[in-house]
Amino acid sequence: MEFIYIGLVLFLFFAVNYLFQRIHLPSLLGYIFLGIVLSAFLTENMDNVVNHVADIGIMLLFFLLGLKYPLNHLLNISRRIWQVGTMDVVLNFGVSFLIAYLLFGFDLFAALIIGGIAYASSSSMTLRMLEDTNRANTPEAEFKEGLLIFEDIVAPIMVSFLVGFGQAGSISGGDIAAIAIRVLLLILVSIFIAIYGFRKLELFVNRYISKDFILLFALAVAFTLAGSAVYLGLSKLLGIFLAGVILSETLASEELSSLINPLKNVTLPFFFFWFGTSISIDAGIIMPGFLLILIVWGLTAKLLVGFFGGRKYGLTRKGSLRAAFSLGQRGEFSVVIAVLADPLLRVFCGIYILVTALVGVLLFHRAPAYSEKFYQNLKKLFPRWFTNGVSS
Amino acid sequence: MHIVIIGGGKVGRELAANIHKKNHSVVIVEKDPVTAKELGKTLDVLVINQDGANMATLEKANISSADIFIAVTQIDELNLMACMMADRAKVPTTIARVRNPESHRNIADTGFSKEEIGVDYVINPERAVALEISRMIHYPEAADIEYFSKDKVMMLSITVSEKAEMTGQNLQEMPLPKGCIVVGIKRPDGSFIVPSGKDIVKPDDKVYLIGNVKVMRKASWLFHHEDKRIRKVVILGGGTVGYTLAQMLENNSGPKFQVKLVEKDLKRCEELKRNLHKTVILQGDSSELTYYNEEEISEADVLVTVTEDDRTNIIAAIMGEKLGCNKIISGISNNEYTYVYAAAGIDNYVNPYLMTAYKILRFTRKGDLRNLSHLKGEDAEVLELVVPGSCKVAGKKIVDANFPKGMLIGTIVRGEEIIIPHGDTVLEPDDDLVIFALTKISNKLDAYFCRA
Structure with a gap:
């Protein structure tokens, strides 16, 4: 029976994608809307199927991202991204938490949840839009991807912390340290495997790259590492990303990417659809004024991280502006955290995620035009700031 | 001197023309018939249109009497192979151009030394160009930068700014830091002088400074007055x-x-x-x-x-x-394009072929020449050489050595000491000299410094 549903859903995906392209809107918004509309009609079985395919879609997206980052290049980026990542945690998680806790009197756990949903930009949406808008090879794309990877390292630590806190009412420093150690362990083991294992497999992979078993081999590595990450209580996305990094050491990234891309193209729409189904907006909204403040701050903080972080990372002024306008969308990670909240707060979080996702996606698409306009205005306001070199 | 050159490309051509000017016998071996024909027409040297890595060809080029063998084709492996053959034929000096740093490193990776492979000197133009550009980045205000005497001494050329307090003063009175000297001045009208103490520096002059690397940044600042820092x-x-x-x-x-x-x-x-x-x-x-x-x-x-x-x-x-x-540095291989750069007002360019040719040319000079660099767009050179104990100027005061006009000894490195010489300074054996000279004078210096 589910096959009919799958057929129907795929047909709807096709129709929505076609329609959104005709009206010049990003197709992923179409999938999310479809999810919101159809969430009431999904059976539990169907929900499970969608959930599984969606999981595979987002995992393949991260696997492809990993394939783009050879180990040495990843280390090069991490040297520059950690300060920006820290700024991201402070402004988005920290300040949102403080606004909720100090200004609006939420209890500690609720305030932490609000900080959590405000933290991470949506990796899936950002990566998908980079491809859709042909901006995947721009300098700011590397910066955004670096920041998303950083967020995906911090996110599981944050989720584990919140789960622990929610269950026991408190969490010890030792527990957080244990998660951090597991993240470090996974990364170090992956680096070790990449250097001492996969660099030696270069000839093997390249010799058989046209054979069908190579795809099986690549996916086996990918899902094994993703599974190992889950086993360690970490994000499967971090695991599968590292699998991509490891496999890129075989110097066959381009060929492997072209093998995996079609699989991702079929499965990824299910992820956005699932994302739509997971946002609940049926109950009443609490504190709409606070919600508005939080949304405005959420978008502003990402603008600040994008711009100042981008400059710190080494982007040009225009590149930093484009990055600033491309990070507002919250997504899958915020949904995972919102599930931990009580029903009333969950609706609050749902609306926050939906609004930032919509505004974020639209800003992303218009980022080149907005940044150009912004740049020209900045140039008029601060002409001294636009002179090259340091002279005295 | 009999010199055999394998490869008639840009480097080979530049070398042959320069060596021929100095009345040495030159033979070029060039595989490509069109290039070979063209070389024969434009240069007055013997061109053999055959493969250079072939013993029979090398014998035709009279390899057995060659003093220097230079392999500068586009193919690294062929250059190394040809040098090995020349080494077998007992040529005293073999030089190979190796373009790819990988090949350069691979020589070491084979477990053989350069001597075992038969190459006395490996010239890597790409690396030399990168090094030159890296120096330009470190000294953005300078148009020419050269290092000598194991990087203890350097030469810089600076365009004099109107703001500089050094303008209007003669060189004798100029408060330059100890350890450096002005060795050449190019006036805005295009005239080039090797100055005496009475010459005056004016705005827009291009001055050539030689001295201890430790004081050169400060010295150059006195002329340009801009503290450009590259980030x-x-x-x-x-x-x-x-x-x-x-x-x-x-x-x-x-x-x-x-x-x-x-x-x-x-x-x-x-x-x-x-x-x-x-x-x-x-x-x-x-x-x-x-x-x-x-x-x-x-x-x-x-x-x-x-x-x-x-x-x-x-x-x-x-x-x-x-x-x-602020600053643009270009690599060019075709010298004819330098006019385009001049027209666009860009004066920082590096030509790998010319650099290679000049690096190789020093081997054709008599005397213990350690380094030779030609100044961009000028008829002047900077030479680094060691005073042999048996040469005719060893033990003499500079003023008594009867050096021709149009040259100046910038520095003398004696052990660890760097000396800015004057007329009474005595040239001692094994002194390392950095000399600034007009090209026409530079050729005559061999007679003063060659071993008896």
């Missing part, structure tokens, strides 16, 4: 030069640079990302005004255009000039 470097072209330069800037122990390298080939970008540790690699076509290139260039403190295509380098350099980039 952001954009390199267009991820070929061997671009890659080597990025590596040098990454490993630089002095100021930290933010280096971005733009390369159009995706596969090459992948390679660069694997091998460079701090450089930001951007994929883009450097000949087109793609938006990120334009942005990167407009914010760069220095733009280096070193793609393998001269025309692309020129377009990019002019683009950089228009976008307000």
